[in-house]
Amino acid sequence: TIDYDKIKEASAKYPKLKEINYTYGTAGFRMKAEYLESVIFRVGILGGLRSKKLNSKVIGIMITASHNPEADNGVKLVDPSGEMLEQQWEGYATQLANAQSDDDLIAVIKSIVSENGIDESKEASIVYARDTRPSGPKLVAALEEGIKAINVAGGNLGIKSTPQLHYFTYYLNYCEKPAEGSYEELADKLYYEKFAEAFHKAVGDNPCLSPIYIDAANGVGAPKLKELAEWINKINNNVLKVIIINDDINSQGKLNFQCGADYVKTGQKPPFGLTLTTEQRAASLDGDADRIVFYYVDENRTFRLLDGDKIAALAAGFIIELVKTSGLDINVGVVQTAYANGSSHAYLEKELKVPVACVPTGVKYLHHKAQEYDVGVYFEANGHGTVLFSPNALNKIHSAEKRTAEQEKAIKKLQALTELINQTVGDALSDLLFVEAILINRQWTFNQWNSAYTDLPNRLVKVVVENRQIFKTTNAERTLVEPKGLQEKIDKLVAQYKDGRSFVRPSGTEDVVRVYAEASTQKDCDELAFKVAGLVY
Template identity: 50%
Template sequence: MANSSYRTVYAFAREMYPKRIKLEMQYGTAGFRSKASNLDHVMYRMGLLAVLRARYKKAVIGVMITASHNPEPDNGVKVVDPQGEMLEQSWEAWATKFANVVDEKLEDTINELIKEFDIGNMGDRVEVVIGRDTRPSSPHLTKAVMDGVLALAGKPIDYGIVTTPQLHYFVVCKNTNRRYGQPTEEGYYRKLTNAFKKIRGNNYTCGKYTNKVLYDGANGVGAKKVKYLKEALGESLIIDMYNDEIIGSGKLNYLCGADHVKTHQDFPVGVPRIPNARCCSVDGDADRIVYYYLDDKENIHLLDGDRIATLIADYLREHLTATGISELTIGLVQTAYANGASTEYITNHLNIPVACVSTGIKHLHHQALTYDVGVYFEANGHGTVVFSNYAKDRMKDRVKNESFPIQQREACEKLLSLIDLINETVGDAISDMLLIETILHAREWDITDWEACYKDLPNRLMKVSVKDRNVITTTDAERICQTPDGLQDEIDSLVSRYNKGRSFVRPSGTEDVVRVYAEAKSQEEANKLAAEVAMKVYEMAGGVGTAPEVPA
């Protein structure tokens, strides 16, 4: 790299974005997340890293500024690879190193990475596309990323306020010469809505299905952006919007949004409590979605990522069978958080292979790519469907070949339209909502019909604050705790006392907490098992603050 470029890089690092904090930053499953005030130097350095990654891959790279479901004082950043996937794991370590190195060693670290990957085209003006959510801190942090990109002579393209899935979509569009779609918001909406309307036709209400959904936008970008979708859909789907406050209202994710509904199993503030009305909530950057409803006794019924995955997988399995292309494989990918009843239903009733992987979309996405049709969802509502190029080509060929039965050709055409409705790059709350509404419409179901497919095992999710989350290590897709010594034995002993009991613990990827999950035959037992396991974590893994309260 030329000396003049170095001077630009380090002048900015020292003068504009110095590393003032001693806090050790770690690039996790969701990138970096912290208080926004801690992130100036991190954002600048991720701009540098994105340019180097773009030059190494000879492709457009994305940078998304968001903290998703975290409260508003937080913010974060993650780097998006050329095909819309999460940053390659080997580069996560480099991201961590860039974020933590002292200013005086930043030049050495950049040179070390350049040498490691033999990045010789340092004069290329590569593109880095940047998006942000609605947090008040995001514009300032965007400038820091852009300054980092410019410092290494990259070309920053600022998309402004967009959902995380939209940013992933833009990256893929640019790297496929627009074969995936047009890299604009208009192109994104046009692709989804055209596919939705084509599949649905003019019959908006079918059987028990009604074309209306109550939508909780979490006071974030998902509220802002769905307004455009609503206009484009017209009467084909009526979206009643709630929690769509203006930017800077200070209410992002507060008592609303997908994470609130999933974690607390509580109705979001602001959404009318209408019995049996179909409701959905997205999170702060619109990559998660959960559905729910209130029954006549005002009890909330949650249809989370597990329910979404089973609904989609069953529908795709039927259509895949109807194509007559027998060699195409379908599989469903879950994490340990998946409800045991959903796994049993998928395996024994749907006869679809199920794989369990570690928490984190990158793990699910990678495993899903091993199938021709891979469905993956985390229980929190983050997921999508991916199709192999082989599957797409086989279906396109069959549509064109009139020697095949008309039913097979129509099934292939339906699946190809569904592919246009799906954002294959990453979990996308808006795309997933349209896919769910498409399937419910085709089934002529209301939300209670969907829920009736199987009965969830009662479960409870808790978290325990600890001094250092890294004392917890796991194996077997996070289902077995390796350290501290003896903790897994204690968990096994507790689980053995409960009918249909299951529990596991794992360290958070973003904060010093340990997450505890438990299932049992009754809700009371699930609550007690979770509390007992949480207490063992508190005692054996360096718990801090108030100890978990175990019910009598």
């Protein structure tokens, strides 16, 4: 049961910083690491409550700040199925984090217990992991104090990628419980085994491609990809040739610095230290390995980015073809955000003739929308995404009866893809294998992949404002409703540019307002972004 005196006593060691107002946003709590100890202690308590509420199912907790600077950190909770925490509980997280005193904290806990009819005597368990940030161990210690204070079983997974934590949480709840071994080792082994086997199935006996350079952002993706690739090549040598760069997780100051998926996507240039030769294949992960973007330079030495939109187009195109060939009655849909390039949207709708939905930024919106299709492909332009196969689709794919040899082959391939993609959350390593498997099946170069459509020139800029909360949006964040009159001014500017599009929204993870612009030339879209930023400032 819950011992409130014990919680109060433990909480005294983690006083809330008076002046800070915390918000559980699209990526959980995220900020400078030194402000997070009290928050993470309390998140341990919330995890315990959530587990009790859900009949002792295992809850996951990840300590990471993804692509943010090394000095930042963050924390988020993962529900039993490996999905993001349910929305109502985000509010509880915020309430807990902001309780000013130990007594206030107890009051908030009691109100969550009573509002949810939580049986305090229920068993509960939590698994948790962290990325490679230097502030990680101290924050893990605070988390463990919180978990202990609420008398809950905790399993430390050590250093893991965010998607590994999601997958292992799902695994513990829905797959056969592992009989032996430490969770820390199992969370690696089960993950490598699953994706390595699925990769071989999906690749079949098609010849492999040229090596791919992977910029691991000097983060957790480096050691994990290294081990995964070893696992893959143990089954069949040389089917995947990865050359990992920016793999220094021990030197301070290197994480995400001038490298990684966010740096490459935002700057539209390769990471520091990587000079590309024509047609050399490369990709960048982010700091917790849940995003990936691919890139190369073409024969004119032009840098070409294959971002989340391109991944979605590649995945949707391949899956649609397989579904057609298989003769199965399965619908496919794609989910994007306002940041999706206009050309990608047009390509999906007009060429692939696939329904496309636009939702607000944030994985939970994309994920939930994607669940409405038999096969839901969702990717944010920044490279975060996955493919969801509904129970209905899985059922059809796995119970397909006697068919022609060609249909049989397509169904086998679809089966392999369902296993190769991490369906709990966007996963840079699983996405890498997924993309690579499609390219191997198609025997495509990056140039062939890229040729599906040409991106409209685009620009994303950040504007630091006094109070970003005054910016309110509607229409999947594409239209501002407040401050009043601003949208009309933006519309007027946009109308002056061919293929112009621009929108403004407050970031959910940083204290900035983001301005996105698109137009038919780079010069135009830079100018448009600059002018819109001027309106916001």
